[in-house]
Amino acid sequence: SRPDILIEIQLTLYRMSMMGLNIHFLWIPAHYGIRGNEGVDKMAKEATINTLVQxxxxxxxxxxxxxxxxxxxxxxxxxxxxxxxxxxLYDIQRRVGEMRNTGRSRREEVIIARPRFGHTGLNKTLFMIGKLNTGKCDYCGEDETIDHVILQCQKYQAESRTMVHTLGQLKVKLDLVHLLRQNSKSDCFQILFWFLRETRVLGRL
Ligand SMILES: [Zn+2]
Structure with a gap:
């Protein structure tokens, strides 16, 4: 893994051969009383107890x-x-530099990045950036956040039930932070996507 050292050895051998010294490499048995080998062995052992590398x-x-x-x-x-x-986002992703090469399509990555950052095209965000006069859910009047849509809103009750049921079969609880934390082409992630597509929320993220 250090090609530069190999090259240096080759250069040294080349220089020596230019001086008329030919070096041959051959295998010898260890601990057989071969003088040079015993000497090298001793030096190598000594080196292991040194605290400094010379x-x-x-x-x-x-x-x-x-x-x-x-x-x-x-x-x-x-x-x-x-x-x-x-x-x-920190709750979802504690360690930096992960969540790449997930095998998801670029489009899915972009879509799911928004709720990860806590920014969506849902009413609450639109209200915060001044695009809407209210951040409330059209259906029930609660703040329309991603939590609300996935976990609370009665409008999506049927889809939500199916999602909880399907996740349950995978022994996964409906936990939004956990779901958004998924970083592979995991089944729970596909279930979340199913929910978002089915409820047409996906197009609003
Ligand atoms: Zn609602």
């Missing part, structure tokens, strides 16, 4: 990139945990 081996480019990526992700995670905004 040899300075620089990271290769790939390792540096990977270290930078890890450090950035750590910082991002820390920021995410300390941030005060976006807490609704």
């Amino acid at each position: 040899l300075d081996i620089h990271f290769c480019q790939r390792e540096i990139k990977s270290i930078i990526r890890q450090e950035m992700k750590k910082k991002w995670q820390k920021q995410w945990e300390e941030e005060r905004r976006g807490r609704w």
Whole structure:
């Protein structure tokens, strides 16, 4: 995994061969009293008790990139945990950098990203951004949020019952945060999509 070190060894061998020294590699049995081998063995053992590494081996480019990526992700995670905004999404996604390559279609990803962020095309959001005079549900007069539509509104009672029943068969409780947290082409997710399609709420997200 360190091609640069291999190249360096090859270069060294090449330089030595240019000086007229030909190196051959061959297998030898260990612990057989072969002088050079015993010496190397002893040095290797000594090295394992050293606290300092005497040899300075620089990271290769790939390792540096990977270290930078890890450090950035750590910082991002820390920021995410300390941030005060976006807490609704934080409940759904605690760890940064996940939820990619889920196998869902781009369209489904876009649609489901909105309730994840807590922003939808439902009345409550439209009211908040000044597009509607009221954020209430047309059917029952409660605040029309995604929670309301999925968990409370009587208008979607039949679909909701079917969803709860189907989720129940998968031993999953109807928990919105849990549902939105699903990140694979999971069955519960498909059930949520079924509900949103069936109630025509999907087109309003
Ligand atoms: Zn309602």
